Amino acid sequence: MKCPECGGQQTKAVRDIQLLDEKVGPLFITRAEFWECSDCKSRLYTADTALRISDARQRKVEELVRGRPISEFVSVVEAAGLLGVTRQGFHKNQRIRKGFIYGTELGRRPVYLRASVLRFGTTRDGRFVLSLYNPQDTECITEEAQEVGYAEKSVAAGSIQQWRREGHATSIATPVKKAYV
Numbered sequence: 001m002k003c004p005e006c007g008g009q010q011t012k013a014v015r016d017i018q019l020l021d022e023k024v025g026p027l028f029i030t031r032a033e034f035w036e037c038s039d040c041k042s043r044l045y046t047a048d049t050a051l052r053i054s055d056a057r058q059r060k061v062e063e064l065v066r067g068r069p070i071s072e073f074v075s076v077v078e079a080a081g082l083l084g085v086t087r088q089g090f091h092k093n094q095r096i097r098k099g100f101i102y103g104t105e106l107g108r109r110p111v112y113l114r115a116s117v118l119r120f121g122t123t124r125d126g127r128f129v130l131s132l133y134n135p136q137d138t139e140c141i142t143e144e145a146q147e148v149g150y151a152e153k154s155v156a157a158g159s160i161q162q163w164r165r166e167g168h169a170t171s172i173a174t175p176v177k178k179a180y181v
Contacts, residue, residue, distance in 0.1 A: 001035055008039030019053065024060040025131030029053055064130040065104050065113065073104075073111040082117050101126035 001010045017032045029052055035044040045053065074082065079101070080090035090096060101120045103112035113126075120126030 003037035003040060003042060004044070005042045006037060006040040008037045010035040010037050010044065021057055021060070023127055023129055023131070024057060024064060027053060027056045027060060029056060061099075061102065061130065062104060065102050068113060070106070072113055072115065073106065074114045074117060076110055076112070079112045079114075079117045082114070083121050095124065096120070099127075100124070102130070 002008070003010050012033070013036050014031055014033045016028070016030045017034075019027045019029065021027055029049065032049045032052070033046045034049055036042070076087055076090060080087045083090065085093070101112050102116040103110055105111070116126035116128065118126075119128060
């Protein structure tokens with residue numbers, strides 16, 4: 001199979017991997033299945049691996065958000081007030097529903113990080129770095145890969161041409177130095 005990035009030859013691999021997500025830090029995936037280019041070392045993850053990466057990221061976000069002091073959280077009513085919308089408008093906002101504001105549940109009530117709400121109010125994206133990366137790690141997931149869920153960006157092995165013809169992007173890991181420059 002040819003690499004979509006450089007045209008080099010890709011080979012299938014199954015091994016444990018560590019990815020560095022810019023927002024949440026390192027993610028560890030066991031027995032990840034992917035296609036790796038022999039020339040540029042980019043990776044194309046299978047749908048199953050992409051889902052596992054997405055799940056690992058979600059778990060890490062939840063862990064990091066829940067580790068914040070309770071004083072950093074606001075209720076739905078307070079968050080809506082900070083954004084100048086109604087509570088109903090806050091709940092119906094598609095970007096908020098897709099996780100563009102960090103939040104969790106306190107008891108059975110949703111609460112949101114105040115800093116994330118304020119950032120969302122100015123940039124329409126309340127996500128920010130929850131964990132610092134370790135420069136010793138060798139790859140990360142770029143901002144582009146976070147725009148769309150990994151499952152939506154993954155490619156079933158052997159169908160890259162059809163996937164690209166349909167207009168889908170691919171999940172490709174890039175070296176840390178490229179992503180953080």
